[in-house]
Amino acid sequence: MRRFAIVLAAVAVVGVSPAKGQSDDVNRLVAAVLGDTPMVRELEELTDHIGGRPTGSPANLRAVDWALARFKAAGVDAKKEGFQMPALWLERSATATVRGQGVSFAPRVAALPFSTATPKAGLTAPLVDAGHGEEADFQRLGAKSKGAFVLVETDELKDLDGLFREYNESAKIESRAIAAGVAGLVYMSSRPSNVLARHNASLGPQNRHPMMMMERDGAARALRLLRNGTALTLTAGLDIQGGPAYESYNVIGEIRGSTKPDEIVLIGAHLDSWDLGTGALDNGANAMMVLDIARQIRRLGLKPVRTIRFALWNGEEQGLNGSFGYTLTHAAEMDKHVMASSYDIGTGRITGFFTGGRAELLPILDRALGPVQGLGPFTQVNVPIVGTDNYDFMMRGVPNLVANQESANYGPNYHARSDEFDKADLRQLRLNAAIAAAVTWGFATMNLAVPHQTAQQIDSLVKNTDLADQMKAFNVYDAWATGKRGLRP
Numbered sequence: 001m002r003r004f005a006i007v008l009a010a011v012a013v014v015g016v017s018p019a020k021g022q023s024d025d026v027n028r029l030v031a032a033v034l035g036d037t038p039m040v041r042e043l044e045e046l047t048d049h050i051g052g053r054p055t056g057s058p059a060n061l062r063a064v065d066w067a068l069a070r071f072k073a074a075g076v077d078a079k080k081e082g083f084q085m086p087a088l089w090l091e092r093s094a095t096a097t098v099r100g101q102g103v104s105f106a107p108r109v110a111a112l113p114f115s116t117a118t119p120k121a122g123l124t125a126p127l128v129d130a131g132h133g134e135e136a137d138f139q140r141l142g143a144k145s146k147g148a149f150v151l152v153e154t155d156e157l158k159d160l161d162g163l164f165r166e167y168n169e170s171a172k173i174e175s176r177a178i179a180a181g182v183a184g185l186v187y188m189s190s191r192p193s194n195v196l197a198r199h200n201a202s203l204g205p206q207n208r209h210p211m212m213m214m215e216r217d218g219a220a221r222a223l224r225l226l227r228n229g230t231a232l233t234l235t236a237g238l239d240i241q242g243g244p245a246y247e248s249y250n251v252i253g254e255i256r257g258s259t260k261p262d263e264i265v266l267i268g269a270h271l272d273s274w275d276l277g278t279g280a281l282d283n284g285a286n287a288m289m290v291l292d293i294a295r296q297i298r299r300l301g302l303k304p305v306r307t308i309r310f311a312l313w314n315g316e317e318q319g320l321n322g323s324f325g326y327t328l329t330h331a332a333e334m335d336k337h338v339m340a341s342s343y344d345i346g347t348g349r350i351t352g353f354f355t356g357g358r359a360e361l362l363p364i365l366d367r368a369l370g371p372v373q374g375l376g377p378f379t380q381v382n383v384p385i386v387g388t389d390n391y392d393f394m395m396r397g398v399p400n401l402v403a404n405q406e407s408a409n410y411g412p413n414y415h416a417r418s419d420e421f422d423k424a425d426l427r428q429l430r431l432n433a434a435i436a437a438a439v440t441w442g443f444a445t446m447n448l449a450v451p452h453q454t455a456q457q458i459d460s461l462v463k464n465t466d467l468a469d470q471m472k473a474f475n476v477y478d479a480w481a482t483g484k485r486g487l488r489p
């Protein structure tokens, strides 16, 4: 999701009206989701009552059962579907103390996903200034980084571009740090003052090091001291609940198609979140949007031509595991999936869709967006992207869409303590629901045929775009390259 790729591939789109006969249904659906539905109340319940819901936690299981009950209360057929999580990882607590000659302070820290635990009494090691974690920084440190906690300075995260820069850089920073033999990796928080976030750790469950994020103010103080010549140590106490592979659950709702019930159009958003905040922007808002669209179609008694599946994914934050599990469980009907869409960028305005390098989707999207063109303009970005639940559909050759959204306040609150209900733009969320409803309904009713991609085509997509780099940043490249995930030639 590099900026240059987006600029080069952007294709301006002008909406057109839907085919006659569909327009009444889609207009009724759009009007319904724009009305006073339970969506906002449900988002408040999911975030304020159930709270942060990392996969593997009791709150996550509560969220699954609650969401299933909401589908059923709406009269939508729904079920829990099990899938395998590769490992259990939850933070119990995280503390840190920085000490030097005449200096002692305890900045707030959060363990990064898949950080190892420290011994109960904490792990003490020299704290060294690793600049921005560049190759040159590690060369400058030389042997000093061996056995030390390396403190990596960050830029403040303002927007989506900054977020994807963090993802791309962190994989490289981690491999440099590991090659240098560090005791652990400490990122300065990229959020203001003492706001923490649980992000990044690119190696997933294979990680063998303690990794944490330190509040920005505390990390800045440590860096000033180090740069003024004060030697420091860090004592970190990371208490992690780990465990082997286990079963988690997606919640899958379904409204059967009237004349092509074996063809499936899927709309999904992940229900799990991280747990410093309560996951309102990432991704409670879009999960509640998916649920509400199902509810309104059912309430209006609308009959789609194709079957619509409403997926509330789980395990997304820990490796896109729920949607991966779905593609395994439903492997026999993957060819029947006409389109799979993902919504996962908070509540900024939907500006169009990432269409994964498939030009044939563009005219279909134009038509589907026709009834909501007043909420545009819409610009499709025809590049493949990694980072949410479209991934395993893309790597299985299924036509897939990811809603592209204005950054709004998504970046600063990403995986952060501050991702709470009051950050959601409730008005824009309703407008986005109208857009998502129109696109879903369009694909579920229009005459269309989008061929699935072959293993060869997927391979050339990996080779001819920046897909491989993105896959590495999200720790999913090796699984594809070794034939464990997605199609290989």
Ligand SMILES: [Zn+2]
Binding pocket: 270, 282, 283, 316, 344, 388
């Ligand atoms: Zn997300």
